[in-house]
Amino acid sequence: MRIVVCMKQVYDPKTVKISRSREEFDLREAIKITNPPDKLALETALRLCEANGGGDVIALTAGEAQAEDVVREAIAIGADRGLLIADPELAAAGGRAVAKALAAAISLLGVVDLVLTGQAGLMDGAGCLAPRLAAELGWPVVLDAVAVTYALAGEFEATVASDDGALLMPMAAPVVVAIAPGPAPIRPRYPNPARIANAWQPGLVEICTPRELGLDAEALAPDVEPGGLVLPPERTRGEVIGGTVSAAAEQLVGILLVKRVV
Amino acid sequence: MDFSLPKTHQLFRKMVWEFAEQEVLPKAKQVDVQGWPDMDVVRKLGENGLLGTPFPQKYNGAGLGELGYCLLMEAIGAVCTSTATFVGAHIGIGVMAIYLGGNEAQKQRYLPDLCTGKKIAAFCLTEPNAGSDAASIKTRAIRDGDQWIINGSKIYITNGPIADVMTVLAVTDPALGSRGGVTAFVVEKGMSGLSVGTIEHKLGIRGSATSEIIFDEVAVPAANVVGQVGAGFITFMQTLDTGRLGLGAATLGGAETALDMMCRYAAGRMQFGKPLADKQSIQWLIADTATDVEVLRSLIYRTAWMVDTGQPYTREAGMCKLFGSELASRAVSRAIQVHGALGYSRDFPLERMWRDARIAEIFEGTNEIQRIVIAEQVLRPYGVRVRP
Numbered sequence A: 001m002r003i004v005v006c007m008k009q010v011y012d013p014k015t016v017k018i019s020r021s022r023e024e025f026d027l028r029e030a031i032k033i034t035n036p037p038d039k040l041a042l043e044t045a046l047r048l049c050e051a052n053g054g055g056d057v058i059a060l061t062a063g064e065a066q067a068e069d070v071v072r073e074a075i076a077i078g079a080d081r082g083l084l085i086a087d088p089e090l091a092a093a094g095g096r097a098v099a100k101a102l103a104a105a106i107s108l109l110g111v112v113d114l115v116l117t118g119q120a121g122l123m124d125g126a127g128c129l130a131p132r133l134a135a136e137l138g139w140p141v142v143l144d145a146v147a148v149t150y151a152l153a154g155e156f157e158a159t160v161a162s163d164d165g166a167l168l169m170p171m172a173a174p175v176v177v178a179i180a181p182g183p184a185p186i187r188p189r190y191p192n193p194a195r196i197a198n199a200w201q202p203g204l205v206e207i208c209t210p211r212e213l214g215l216d217a218e219a220l221a222p223d224v225e226p227g228g229l230v231l232p233p234e235r236t237r238g239e240v241i242g243g244t245v246s247a248a249a250e251q252l253v254g255i256l257l258v259k260r261v262v
Numbered sequence B: 001m002d003f004s005l006p007k008t009h010q011l012f013r014k015m016v017w018e019f020a021e022q023e024v025l026p027k028a029k030q031v032d033v034q035g036w037p038d039m040d041v042v043r044k045l046g047e048n049g050l051l052g053t054p055f056p057q058k059y060n061g062a063g064l065g066e067l068g069y070c071l072l073m074e075a076i077g078a079v080c081t082s083t084a085t086f087v088g089a090h091i092g093i094g095v096m097a098i099y100l101g102g103n104e105a106q107k108q109r110y111l112p113d114l115c116t117g118k119k120i121a122a123f124c125l126t127e128p129n130a131g132s133d134a135a136s137i138k139t140r141a142i143r144d145g146d147q148w149i150i151n152g153s154k155i156y157i158t159n160g161p162i163a164d165v166m167t168v169l170a171v172t173d174p175a176l177g178s179r180g181g182v183t184a185f186v187v188e189k190g191m192s193g194l195s196v197g198t199i200e201h202k203l204g205i206r207g208s209a210t211s212e213i214i215f216d217e218v219a220v221p222a223a224n225v226v227g228q229v230g231a232g233f234i235t236f237m238q239t240l241d242t243g244r245l246g247l248g249a250a251t252l253g254g255a256e257t258a259l260d261m262m263c264r265y266a267a268g269r270m271q272f273g274k275p276l277a278d279k280q281s282i283q284w285l286i287a288d289t290a291t292d293v294e295v296l297r298s299l300i301y302r303t304a305w306m307v308d309t310g311q312p313y314t315r316e317a318g319m320c321k322l323f324g325s326e327l328a329s330r331a332v333s334r335a336i337q338v339h340g341a342l343g344y345s346r347d348f349p350l351e352r353m354w355r356d357a358r359i360a361e362i363f364e365g366t367n368e369i370q371r372i373v374i375a376e377q378v379l380r381p382y383g384v385r386v387r388p
Helices: A036-051 A065-077 A095-107 A129-137 A193-198 A245-258 B007-034 B039-047 B065-079 B081-101 B104-115 B232-268 B280-308 B314-339 B350-361 B367-382
Strands: A002-006 A009-011 A017-019 A024-026 A032-034 A056-063 A081-086 A114-118 A141-152 A155-162 A165-172 A175-179 A205-208 B121-124 B140-144 B147-158 B165-171 B182-188 B194-199 B210-221
Touching: A002 A036, A009 A065, A032 A036, A032 A065, A036 A056, A036 A065, A036 A114, A036 A141, A036 A175, A056 A065, A056 A095, A065 A081, A065 A193, A065 A205, A065 B007, A081 A095, A095 A129, A114 A129, A129 A141, A129 A175, A141 A165, A155 A175, A165 A175, A193 B007, B007 B039, B007 B065, B007 B081, B007 B350, B039 B081, B065 B081, B065 B232, B065 B280, B081 B104, B081 B121, B081 B147, B081 B165, B081 B182, B081 B232, B081 B350, B121 B147, B121 B232, B140 B165, B147 B165, B147 B182, B165 B210, B165 B232, B182 B210, B182 B232, B232 B280, B232 B314, B232 B350, B280 B314, B314 B350, B314 B367
Parallel strands: A002 A056, A002 A114, A056 A081, A081 A205, A114 A175, A141 A175, B121 B165
Antiparallel strands: A009 A032, A017 A024, A141 A155, A155 A165, B140 B147, B147 B210, B165 B182, B194 B210
16 A cells, blocks of 8 residues: 655744734744644544555655654654655745645656645645645545445545534545544654654655646746735724623624624 | 753653643543552553653663753643652652662563552652651662661652562661661562551542651562662662652642633633733732743753753752742642632532642751752862761
C-alpha cells in the first residue's frame, strides 16, 4: 500500500497579529506550523498501513525552502519518505499551480493507492486542493472523510460525516481523499523522539523544483491577483442584558426591533 | 555565537510541551492527592520514547543528549513536579549510573528496556546515617565466589517501590573508604532478600513514590558490578553531576509556570478599578521573576551544551541546581502573593507547586552541598582546598 499525504505549512493563527495602522498582517512574531488537518491525514495514512501489513507513507509539500520542516516533522511522526517541491513563488501563485505541481510529483512516484490531505488549510480555508488535485490526476475524489479503511484488493472505504449519521463510501484506488476532523476526531500521534533526532539528517528529504517536474511558466502563472487587504470593522462594545429571563427577553426583543434586526 | 536550539531540539521541545500539557498536566492534581504516580502516565512516557531521551539510539534511546533531557525535564517540571521527579530518578540518575559507569555488556543488557519504560530504574545512595555525607554509607557487599552478598538499607529512594532495576552503592572494602572501597551494583527486583520498606509520606512531590529499600543477604552476580570494583563512588558522583542539571531544568519549568500564572492573573484581576498588573508593586515581582527565569534558562541550556560537547561542567551543574531550586520556591511564593487567598486555596495548583518546589533545595545534594561544590571549583585556582 502506498499513500501520499499532501501537507502544507501555515502560520499558527495564534501568532499572527493584524496591524490596523498599516492595514496588513503583522508576521514578525508569527510561527509556521503544519496545517493541523494535514496531520489528521498523516495519522489516517499511518493507521491504514499499520492495520494492513505495512506500506509506504510519503509526505509531500510545496512551497519555499522553509516548508521542508513540514516534511521533516512528518518523517519524525512516522512517514517513510518526504518530498518538497521547492519554489518561493509557488505559494503565491495560488491553488491551481500548487495542485499542478503536486499532481506532477505524484505521477512520478509510480503506483500510488491513495492521496490524502486535510480538508482545508488554516490560511484561507478554501478546501479546494483535493478536488483540484483529483482533476489534475484524473482520479475520483472524496471530501469530508473522517476515516478511511481498507476493504479488499484495491478497494477502500471512506466514512463521510453527514447531518444524520455517517455515509460509508466504497472507493476504488487510486483516489484522492480529504480528511476532516469530524465529531470525534482521531488524535494524531506525537513525533517519536528518536525519529526527531534523525529527521534533519542531510539527504532525507527529496527536493525538486516545478521546472524539474515539467511545469512551464504558464502552469505556474497565478490564477488570482490579490487586490488588497480590507480589514473588517473594529468590534464595538457589547451590551449585557440583566434581570429575569422574561424581562431580559422582552428587553432584547425591544432592542432588536429598534435596530430593525427583526 | 548562536543561541538558537537546533531544529531537532526545536521540534522535540514542541513535542514534549504538547505531551506534558495533554498527558501529564491532567493527572497532576490526582497524583498529589493519591500520593502515588499515575502508572498510565509512566507507560505513555515510555511508549512515546521519552524515557530514553538522552541515551544513544543503539540502546533504544532517542539520541537527543543532555540538551534533549533538559528540554524534557523543563516541560514535565512545568506541569507536574512529581512526574518530573519520577523521570529524573529514572533517567537522570538511575539509568545514567549504568550508562556512565557500566560496561558495554551491562548497557546492552539493561538500557533497552529502561529506555522504553518496560523497566523502571531507581538510584540507591542515601542511608539513615549517610545523606550529604555520602562516603559514610554502611550498606555492605561481601564477595562470595562469583557473586556478592549485600546487606543494609537505603532510605528516601525515589521510585523505590516501583523500580525493576536499581543502582546501589555499597562498601566493598571498609579500609579503603570512598577511595576504592565503594562499589556500585545493579540490583534487580525479584532478587531474593530484596524488599521495599517504609513508604514515605511527604510534604510535596507526593505523586512520586519514595521508600526505604532493604537488602537482606541479597546475592548479586559479579557481572552486576557497575564498571570496576571500587569505582562506585566516582560513578555515583559523576551521575549526580548530570542529575543536578536535569533537576535544575525541572525547576526552570516550575518557575516558568509560576511566572505565566502570575502574569495571567495580574492582567485580569481588577482591584481599585484597574488590573493588578497596573500596580508597580506587582510589576516589580513580575520583572524580577522574569529576569530570574531568563538567567536560569540561559544557564541550563548552556550547561547542557557543555555536557554534550564534552566540557567539564561540575561547577555549572551545581549552579543550575542551586539557583534553579531557590528560584522555583521564590517564583511560586511570589505567584501565591499575587493571587492572594486564591493562591493559598487547595482548589488552585499554586499550593501544590509550593509544596513540590521545596524539595529541590534538598534532594540530589542539598543546596549547602551545592555551595561547597561550587566554592571548591571556584577557589581551586586560588590554591584553596574546600572541604565539607
